[in-house]
Amino acid sequence: MCTSFTYQTPEGPNMLARTMDFSFELDPDVVLVPRNYSWRAGPDEKMYKTKYAFTGLGRFQEEYIFADGINDRGLCCAVLYFPGYASYHDTISEGMLNLAPHEVVFWLLSSFASVDEVREALPKLNIIDMQVKMLGLTPPFHWIITDKTGACIVIEPLEDGLKIYDNPVGVMSNSPDLNWHLTNIRNYIGVRPNQLKPITLGGYSFAPFSQGSGTFGLPGDYTPPSRFLRVLFGKETLKHPRTETETLTAAFHILASVDIPKGSVMTDRKIPDYTQYSSAMFCDTCTYYFKTYNNSQICKISLYDNDRNAPDAKIWKLPRSQQFETIRMV
Numbered sequence: 001m002c003t004s005f006t007y008q009t010p011e012g013p014n015m016l017a018r019t020m021d022f023s024f025e026l027d028p029d030v031v032l033v034p035r036n037y038s039w040r041a042g043p044d045e046k047m048y049k050t051k052y053a054f055t056g057l058g059r060f061q062e063e064y065i066f067a068d069g070i071n072d073r074g075l076c077c078a079v080l081y082f083p084g085y086a087s088y089h090d091t092i093s094e095g096m097l098n099l100a101p102h103e104v105v106f107w108l109l110s111s112f113a114s115v116d117e118v119r120e121a122l123p124k125l126n127i128i129d130m131q132v133k134m135l136g137l138t139p140p141f142h143w144i145i146t147d148k149t150g151a152c153i154v155i156e157p158l159e160d161g162l163k164i165y166d167n168p169v170g171v172m173s174n175s176p177d178l179n180w181h182l183t184n185i186r187n188y189i190g191v192r193p194n195q196l197k198p199i200t201l202g203g204y205s206f207a208p209f210s211q212g213s214g215t216f217g218l219p220g221d222y223t224p225p226s227r228f229l230r231v232l233f234g235k236e237t238l239k240h241p242r243t244e245t246e247t248l249t250a251a252f253h254i255l256a257s258v259d260i261p262k263g264s265v266m267t268d269r270k271i272p273d274y275t276q277y278s279s280a281m282f283c284d285t286c287t288y289y290f291k292t293y294n295n296s297q298i299c300k301i302s303l304y305d306n307d308r309n310a311p312d313a314k315i316w317k318l319p320r321s322q323q324f325e326t327i328r329m330v
Helices: 101-111 115-124 178-188 224-236 244-256
Strands: 003-008 014-022 029-033 038-040 047-049 054-061 063-066 068-071 076-081 097-099 125-127 141-146 152-158 161-166 199-201 204-206 274-282 287-292 295-302 314-316
Touching: 003 076, 003 141, 003 224, 003 244, 014 068, 014 076, 014 141, 014 244, 029 063, 029 101, 029 295, 038 063, 054 101, 054 274, 054 287, 063 101, 068 101, 068 274, 068 287, 076 101, 097 101, 101 115, 101 125, 101 141, 115 125, 115 141, 115 152, 115 161, 178 224, 224 244, 244 274, 244 287
Parallel strands: 097 125
Antiparallel strands: 003 014, 014 274, 029 054, 029 314, 038 047, 054 063, 054 068, 068 076, 076 141, 141 152, 152 161, 199 204, 274 287, 287 295
8 A cells, every 4th residue: 555646836845745554563763864874785785885864764674674765865755565566586686786675765865866866776776576574575666756856756666677757747656557547547537626517407407516526536445546546636736835834734635535544444364454654755855744643743854953974873763642732721
């Protein structure tokens, strides 16, 4: 599961927002990885150092694993599940960068300042079929990346190779592949925010019920194609926010349209697949906002307010329960 979208304000600042939906309890922390941090690639155990500092919600398992994040040059990325389509290599290739699927976000955020740099480096990436120990499986992934310019690409590891697509609508969910989702938009081009006009049949006038008649046909289920369309509709009809706070508020309202409560989607293992957290990353201020299933109060971390040259990664524990602002009448 998961849904993501980019949004660039009329003034230029760009954002990437996403829901993190999963049936396995991620239990992440806020992690800041500094510059010059040494890390090891799983497939061939080669050592690398981070060029840029970055932050996001992550979990430590031998190395830090991230589902999304932003670095101090404003590059953002997120990984989403891609079952039935993701295809990886079985063998290490000399002269290539050999990474496990769950290491790609770490590599992207630690190595590149722009979408153009990512695009140039991707032909040397060899993604190896390698399990995440805490999951006991190799997760099927694809990735969405954006930067300060508003450029947006999607990386999809398909059976016939690693594909790099420009994403003209800046939206991504899960399977099928991006090109399928773009084609599917044609089925919904009649959906609009405006009201339908009354019609006359047999001498009687039939008017729509209340407001929202133009959205009739917009799918409301939790499948990836439906979530893709609801987020696209919300993004394209948004009354242009101008400040970061206004954009953040609007982003979380759009994500709320695809937020999955516990119990609404159950896996074959009878475990709920639900929205464990939602996040929004702002490229210009290098700020990461998030809220979790158990705490809807928005939390914030700015890379510029923290030591990006620290000797080791920094970890902050998330609030594990709902936070309230109490109003006292005096």
